């Protein structure tokens with residue numbers, strides 16, 4: 001009896017050992033796991049939660065990221081990892097999601113050098129982005145990219161107050177969330193060969209605010225860290241940067257934390273800091289900004305050795321020769337317009353007062369009470385709403401907000417094309433299927449039909465989105481499924497771009 005169970009035990013160990021692999025990186029050995037892709041059953045290796053910097057905790061909280069330390073015993077990266085950075089819970093109002101110790105990445109590779117295949121493969125690095133506040137990358141899998149023999153790395157970086165609090169005017173620790181990304185890219189350049197990746201063929205890819213940030217990197221010396229760029233639904237001119245007052249936000253944070261002083265901030269509870277950071281601006285103040293405003297966003301830094309963004313990118317001369325694949329979706333506005341989609345009669349409130357809705361760039365805004373503001377909003381009303389906004393104006397409203405979101409992307413395309421005529425591919429995504437996750441969630445239980453694809457809807461056709469796992473599994477037997485064909489096509493186009501800088505070569 002004892003022998004028998006020992007046998008089974010040994011078999012189990014052997015089984016696990018067969019499925020794990022080891023790779024040596026600069027900090028030590030990493031243990032990964034062998035898996036297979038959902039549709040094609042192609043073998044690949046996953047390394048979950050590999051640290052690329054020291055945990056930004058204790059003394060390192062609110063500090064620029066520091067290089068990771070060596071480890072003695074092998075680092076087990078074979079277990080699926082759910083290490084989002086600390087943020088407010090999306091569903092539970094008083095809840096906390098994620099951890100402060102979060103500077104890790106997931107690495108997925110179709111070949112390890114020791115498989116006898118010494119051809120290094122291109123790498124796509126995914127940076128999560130959702131207005132720099134609530135986001136994570138562990139739900140985005142590599143399966144479709146792996147099928148095209150390209151490596152996929154997803155990076156987790158600090159967001160919100162932990163990513164962007166600046167303690168005082170002279171604090172050089174600023175934009176930590178962005179510096180995390182730079183440090184991750186540096187780590188990838190130095191170590192990706194060990195996973196079979198080509199450090200000279202790194203494509204960075206982002207969505208929304210991550211695209212905005214990645215395009216800022218084009219203006220810094222860090223553009224050398226990658227060779228190509230894929231920007232989904234965001235670019236340099238998307239008005240989400242440098243809007244807020246950092247010292248005001250710090251003071252409000254301390255006030256919300258009550259007895260906690262600036263010095264105590266380093267030891268305060270994660271949850272207290274997150275909850276306090278959520279209510280920095282009052283609703284009256286929010287009205288005075290022209291768009292919904294999010295505290296703790298990227299900031300302009302004083303020039304110093306550690307600084308990343310010192311010049312206003314909007315005023316910089318865009319000079320680069322990085323191939324770019326950039327695009328947007330046909331109805332970008334959907335997730336920003338959820339309350340109106342569910343209650344079109346809310347639109348009537350815009351008839352009297354077109355608040356939040358006049359476009360702006362940089363610091364250029366108009367006071368609500370000014371004549372200029374009324375003039376501009378009247379022009380917009382005439383163009384998009386034939387003069388009046390009613391509960392039947394939803395389509396026009398969505399079109400207007402989509403234009404607001406798409407315009408900065410077109411501006412970026414224009415500026416880049418004026419400098420150099422090639423090396424840029426532009427897509428417009430208009431497909432709606434069962435993996436159009438953003439539209440699906442935004443419209444759940446709504447009584448209206450909305451045309452087009454929402455911002456972010458293309459992503460689950462390029463990356464395998466964990467929350468839709470059952471939907472992918474359902475179409476495994478059906479190779480001719482329409483969604484599945486699009487997945488194969490999109491992943492192939494995106495991988496071709498990473499491989500050849502060309503959208504079409506097969």
Ligand SMILES: *[C@@H]1O[C@H](CO)[C@@H](O)[C@H](O)[C@H]1NC(C)=O
Pocket residue numbers: 167168169170171172
């Ligand atoms: C500003 O913050 C930095 C980093 O926390 C600290 O070293 C410095 O003493 C602070 N300066 C002032 C004037 O408070």
Ligand SMILES: *[C@@H]1O[C@H](CO)[C@@H](O)[C@H](O)[C@H]1NC(C)=O
Pocket residue numbers: 128129130207208209233335438455456459
């Ligand atoms: C992509 O960005 C859009 C907004 O720009 C957002 O609605 C969507 O959730 C994002 N998706 C992912 C996967 O980051």
Ligand SMILES: *[C@@H]1O[C@H](CO)[C@@H](O)[C@H](O)[C@H]1NC(C)=O
Pocket residue numbers: 288367368369370
């Ligand atoms: C807008 O203008 C009014 C009247 O000139 C002024 O009282 C108010 O403070 C201004 N608001 C902002 C946010 O500048």
Ligand SMILES: *[C@@H]1O[C@H](CO)[C@@H](O)[C@H](O)[C@H]1NC(C)=O
Pocket residue numbers: 407410411414
């Ligand atoms: C792009 O450039 C064209 C031609 O120069 C111009 O007509 C158009 O208004 C520009 N669009 C944007 C969004 O800058």
Ligand SMILES: *[C@@H]1O[C@H](CO)[C@@H](O)[C@H](O)[C@H]1NC(C)=O
Pocket residue numbers: 433434475481482483
């Ligand atoms: C989408 O899902 C529905 C419900 O499961 C199904 O009837 C439909 O065929 C699916 N569409 C595709 C393209 O798979």
